[in-house]
């Protein structure tokens with residue numbers, strides 16, 4: 016399934032022993048399997064091959080240049096949400112014709128740079144944004160393609176912070192307002208309003224909410240087409256869930272099988288923006304046990320990675336599997352003990368996992384936090400003035416440092 020497996024009780028990424036990586040590069044350390052990354056991208060491409068979509072990797076999931084470059088080399092486009100991601104995209108060498116730009120708060124400066132670069136589509140989230148893009152495009156004398164991000168008012172069963180497609184949140188435009196935009200699009204002289212975008216949330220494990228949203232949008236497109244408004248591009252966003260513990264998410268094939276009949280009825284080119292599905296299980300965060308602390312109520316394994324390195328457990332309360340890098344067997348069940356795996360940050364919310372069972376866990380042991388390839392490093396910070404972790408990419412038996420560990424100097428580099 017993925018490329019993190021035990022060989023003789025040692026956890027490997029592809030053909031590389033993770034213990035050796037930790038020794039060479041130190042901890043905390045993000046380790047990525049290039050093979051998992053690329054094969055997940057290919058799974059989506061293959062599943063959707065009957066309609067040959069443009070697949071734009073969502074950079075917010077993991078914006079490391081080496082990761083993005085590897086995908087761009089495979090033919091991926093990039094989905095961006097800021098000027099910073101546009102800058103990174105530029106450094107990957109991706110064709111600007113494969114960049115789509117979403118986000119509710121694009122600034123005038125960001126819009127200007129993106130138009131000058133000739134990006135493919137802006138996914139527009141409000142009328143004031145539409146007006147601003149129209150104004151900037153006019154000033155630059157460039158006719159810009161835009162898609163309207165529709166909020167289809169669908170509740171997806173996922174964490175409330177990562178649903179984006181129902182009425183009460185800040186994303187997208189409701190159908191009524193979108194219809195007015197399309198019917199009055201000649202007002203926006205500098206825009207080619209020819210696409211529709213949707214993204215209903217992240218870590219969605221079944222196709223049903225996607226289908227509901229797409230059916231609503233397909234009906235909307237047909238209505239527009241009857242009124243002679245052509246929609247040439249439909250961007251169905253990302254959101255595909257992955258396995259963190261016991262989830263049984265749809266595979267790329269199952270997803271495609273479920274949604275292709277709806278998409279085929281819409282006479283438009285299709286764009287996808289997966290992030291987590293491609294990068295999530297391609298990465299693990301390796302951390303070392305600093306202290307074993309026993310208290311009357313609990314045992315703590317205090318490790319050298321904290322919520323600044325991987326914030327998902329603290330922010331969303333979600334589960335990441337935590338594996339020992341050296342697996343042990345036991346002769347006596349007393350050797351199995353339960354731990355909260357916590358970081359060094361001065362917050363009670365700083366944990367990577369709670370109530371986890373380990374065999375004879377001791378100080379100096381290495382643990383691997385799985386499924387950390389998406390929204391892991393990209394959401395990390397310097398909180399508590401902790402230098403951010405190094406990142407390593409594994410390809411077969413080769414390893415490449417793709418981000419060096421930050422130093423204390425790096426922490427104050429921009430301060431005056």
Ligand SMILES: Cc1ncc(COP(=O)(O)O)c(C=O)c1O
Pocket residue numbers: 073075076094117118179214216217218252253254255288289290291292389
């Ligand atoms: C507009 C947009 N597209 C794509 C994605 C990627 O989502 P995922 O990583 O769940 O595939 C996101 C993430 O929230 C998003 O906001």
